[in-house]
Every structure is written in structure tokens, then in C-alpha cells.
Amino acid sequence: MKLEQLWADLEAMQAEAGWLTEVIVVAAVILTANFALSLLLNRLYVKSQATTNPWDDAIIDALRKPLALLVWIIGIAFAIYIVHSKTQATILEAAGPIRNVGIIACFAWFLIRFIKGVEKNVIERRQQIGMAVDKVTVDALGKVLRVSVIIIATLVTLQTLGFSISGVLAFGGIGGLAVGLAAKDLLANFFGGLMIYLDRPFTIGDTVRSPDRNIEGTVEHIGWRLTHIRTPDKRPLYVPNAVFTTITVENTSRMSHRHINEIIGIRYSDLDKMQPIVTAIRELLSQQPGIDTSQKMMVNFTSFGPSSLDILVHAFTFTTEQADFQNLKQEILLGIADIIARHGAEIAFPTTTVHLPDAVILKETRGTG
Structure with missing residues (x-):
């Protein structure tokens, strides 16, 4: 009986050591893959810097961190799958959905970084060759694209987790009405900023003033809610974008x-x-x-x-x-x-001449001591 028990214990230890070894191998593969990808992307990024194309270095730079995180997510999910197949632990069943959400998040992160990189490269490259570039328009397009990526990634994540997108959109319509009523000033500022981006009455660096309000200075930043203006006496002035839809603005820079x-x-x-x-x-x-x-x-x-x-x-x-x-x-x-x-003339200044009738005689009156 003792020999049989000892043999059973040895087999159990061997089985446990087997999946533990597999997990260690997976971890080693993850580290090796990350190191190799880091070296490869660094070399590609250096080579892409020598080109005038704004896309290649933006793609490579955007891939660095999301790709490294993606390797870790897939590797850890595979390791959890190994452990789950040996232990049958119920809690480890959540690894699949978490892995899917992580992959979607990595892809969205990559797109956001790529959009920022292209936005930065387009402005820098055009400035280097002396071409005019509208920073406000580039910034507006970048913000719209990043918001679109976040919204789409959120909807795909909800669909992956089993939620009905049609139901979410229906709830969003009702919720949007409630939010719109509760935050009408915030929405007014948002659409005011959108009108500034579309109509472009001014851009960053322009000097503006309003005869309707005490607003005058140089535009430093145009956000979705506020526009930052530096006044002539160097005070920062933060103007809600909704204000610009109701006032007259003079752009003295134009x-x-x-x-x-x-x-x-x-x-x-x-x-x-x-x-x-x-x-x-x-x-x-x-x-x-x-x-x-x-x-x-x-x-x-x-x-x-x-x-x-x-x-x-x-x-x-x-x-x-x-x-x-x-x-x-x-x-x-x-x-x-x-x-x-x-010409022997003089510049006039305010004077008053008093004409008296001929019958009026002015006499000097001396005070008596």
C-alpha cells in the first residue's frame, strides 16, 4: 500500500510539473517574441525616418506598444488555457472573453496612435518644406477619427461580450435625449467648436476681438469645449465655444x-x-x-x-x-x-471767445486794503 501511494504521489507531481513547465515555456516564448519584435520595429523605425512618407514611420511607431501588449495578452491567455485544461477551475473560463476584449483594445490603441502619428508627421513635413498647413483642420480631423475609433471599438466589445448592439443603440437614443437635456450647455459648446472647425473664422495664432464682449487676444488653442485666448496683457482667457455662435468676431490677423x-x-x-x-x-x-x-x-x-x-x-x-x-x-x-x-499755422485746441456788446465797459476793480 505504501508503494502504491508513493507511486500515485509521484505521478501527480509529474503531471503538475508538466503543465507548470508548459507555462514557463510560454512565458519564455512571450519574452523572446517581445524582444525580437522590439529590435525589428526599432530598426524599421530608423529606416522609415529617412523617407518623406508620413505613413510608414507613423505605422511602425504606432505598432510598438500595442503589439507588445498583444503578445502578452495572447501568451497569457494561452497559459491560462493550459492551466484550465489541467485544473478545470471555473474562474479561468473568463480568460476567453477577456482575451477578446484585450485584442480589440490593442487594435483600437494602435489606430489611435497611428492617427496621432500621421497628424504630427503631416504638420512637421509640410512645415519643413515651407508649405502652408491648417493645424486647426488637421487637429479637428484627428479628433473626429479618434472618437470614431473609440465608439466603434466600444460597440464591437459589447457585441463580443454578448450584448445586442441594436438594444444598446436603442438605449443610447433614450439616454442621449436625457443627457442632451441635462448637458445642453456642454453640447452647445461642442457644436460651437464644430462650427469653428468648419467655418474657420479664426485659427490658432490669429488675433481676434469682439465688439460685443470683452474678448481680445491671440488664439492659442481651440478645443471641443473651450477656446484659449491670450489677452494683450498676457492673461489667459478661456471662452466657451458656444459664445462664438452668438457674437461678432473680428479677426485682425486677416x-x-x-x-x-x-x-x-x-x-x-x-x-x-x-x-x-x-x-x-x-x-x-x-x-x-x-x-x-x-x-x-x-x-x-x-x-x-x-x-x-x-x-x-x-x-x-x-x-x-x-x-x-x-x-x-x-x-x-x-x-x-x-x-x-x-506754413505759419498752429494746431487748434479748445478755446472760448466771449463777445460783449459795445455798451459794456469792463472796469478794473482793485480791492481796498
Whole structure:
């Protein structure tokens, strides 16, 4: 009896050692496969960097981490299958569905990384060769594609786990109505961001302002909910996208010209000098290289003001950059002041003249000590 019991124990140990050895072999294969794939992908990535094609290096870089995880998922699932065939443990039956979900997740992860890689490469390659690229459009397309991948992967996962997609979609319709009512502001911001991407009233780097709201600055980021603007005094301003659907927005970065529109007043006593002053100012603007003479340019005596004779100076500059425009405008205004002085006139300032009847005599009144 003792020999029979000992023999049975030896057979049990041998059987246990057998599946344990198989699991160890599977683990070794996983490590070897990951190491080999890592070396192969690294070499392919280095070679793909030398090409101008934005797709090849994006595919290889996107494969690295998801492929390594996929090897581990398949290897571990196979090892669990070995253990389950020997032990018949019920809990190990969940390995199959988990493996399927992991494979779907790896594939979705790869697609998301691939989309990000292509988005980055397209922008970088076009900038390197000096081609214009609309970063906002590229970013919008990337976001839409990534969201689509996540939605499809979620539906496929639910189908794999045994859920009915038609039932999920029906529930989603009812749930979507409830969510829409509860989060209408969030949805308004989402669709506002979508309209910005489609209509493109501004893009990243543009300087914008709104006469309807206290909004002015440079656009730094356009998200699905908020647009980040850096104000002239360097404060960050976060504007909900829904706001842009209800206000007027001026994009000063897309100006073709800047406008000089000034009223210059001279004294009433200098009326006889008005015509030569107007002519000289008109010649000053015509000879100024920063003024676009093909646009409407006006220098005219326009009105008798309360305390001055008013001259309208109306012209357009080539430059649209704020600092350059202010320097040019300063140069022109100083030139106008010099013209007025050379003609013996003076720039008027608010004065009041009191006319008294001839019968009124002003007497000096001295105080008595």
C-alpha cells in the first residue's frame, strides 16, 4: 500500500510539473517574441525616418506598444488555457472573453496612435518644406477619427461580450435625449467648436476681438469645449465655444490693410493757409512708402468745428502689424504737425471767445486794503 501511494504521489507531481513547465515555456516564448519584435520595429523605425512618407514611420511607431501588449495578452491567455485544461477551475473560463476584449483594445490603441502619428508627421513635413498647413483642420480631423475609433471599438466589445448592439443603440437614443437635456450647455459648446472647425473664422495664432464682449487676444488653442485666448496683457482667457455662435468676431490677423482716420484742427485765424496745408499733407501721404495709394485716400477740409477748422486725413497702410502701424502713424502725424508749422499755422485746441456788446465797459476793480 505504501508503494502504491508513493507511486500515485509521484505521478501527480509529474503531471503538475508538466503543465507548470508548459507555462514557463510560454512565458519564455512571450519574452523572446517581445524582444525580437522590439529590435525589428526599432530598426524599421530608423529606416522609415529617412523617407518623406508620413505613413510608414507613423505605422511602425504606432505598432510598438500595442503589439507588445498583444503578445502578452495572447501568451497569457494561452497559459491560462493550459492551466484550465489541467485544473478545470471555473474562474479561468473568463480568460476567453477577456482575451477578446484585450485584442480589440490593442487594435483600437494602435489606430489611435497611428492617427496621432500621421497628424504630427503631416504638420512637421509640410512645415519643413515651407508649405502652408491648417493645424486647426488637421487637429479637428484627428479628433473626429479618434472618437470614431473609440465608439466603434466600444460597440464591437459589447457585441463580443454578448450584448445586442441594436438594444444598446436603442438605449443610447433614450439616454442621449436625457443627457442632451441635462448637458445642453456642454453640447452647445461642442457644436460651437464644430462650427469653428468648419467655418474657420479664426485659427490658432490669429488675433481676434469682439465688439460685443470683452474678448481680445491671440488664439492659442481651440478645443471641443473651450477656446484659449491670450489677452494683450498676457492673461489667459478661456471662452466657451458656444459664445462664438452668438457674437461678432473680428479677426485682425486677416486684415488686408490698417486704417488711418484722423481729424486735424487748425485755428480759425489760419483759414487763408488751409489750401496749401491740405495740398502738402496730400503730397506727404502720396510719397509715404507705407501708404497704399491704390486704396481710397482723402485729405480734405471738412468742417468748421467749435474751436477749429477740421481737416480729415483718411488713408490705408500696407502693414497690418500693430507695432509697425503705430510707428508709421506716428511718423505721419509728426509730418503733418511739421507742415502746419512751416506754413505759419498752429494746431487748434479748445478755446472760448466771449463777445460783449459795445455798451459794456469792463472796469478794473482793485480791492481796498
